[in-house]
Amino acid sequence: DGGITQSPKYLFRKEGQNVTLSCEQNLNHDAMYWYRQDPGQGLRLIYYSQIVNDFQKGDIAEGYSVSREKKESFPLTVTSAQKNPTAFYLCASSIIGTNTDTQYFGPGTRLTVL
């Protein structure tokens, strides 16, 4: 089945620790995205990547880092510099170069800082 997977579903972190959230897609999509979702708010863009080995900051990149070494993978690291990391994190992907521009989402990871 084609789709986007995120792991783990739930993640607990102690203050001061870095954690990495996984996102994998087998849709052969060019672009991948990371969003943060907080209660009562819409999705906010953290980072995005349109091609392997290249990525751009979104609206709230501070305290986060990413890599894009393979087309199908776009892991997100939440560093200790992120002041309030407890949130729901969503990964998405889309095709570049068509007129659809639709983003498809993974099931998300709930991160809780203890």
Place this chain on the structure above:
Amino acid sequence: AQTVTQSQPEMSVQEAETVTLSCTYDTSESNYYLFWYKQPPSRQMILVIRQEAYKQQNATENRFSVNFQKAAKSFSLKISDSQLGDTAMYFCAFSPYGQNFVFGPGTRLSVLP
């Protein structure tokens, strides 16, 4: 700045009835896409419907349809014959060609038996 507004934080509807969720957006772009996504309690974001701004005809997808008013920058979602499985958060999103998505804050819809 481009923004998306959903003025109804919460709504409820009786099963089998019709409900309309409102969305307005602010942009100076002329070419863009508009989307409605559904997020049920599982929190999986699911595409409901998509509209291209250059198309005057309103998009329809089974029980879901939109009322797209480009001049008014309005993009409402109508759900007909509401079902219990329609209970979810609904997000309106806007994407100018080649640019990133802007999401609204969401409307929580409850379908009552």
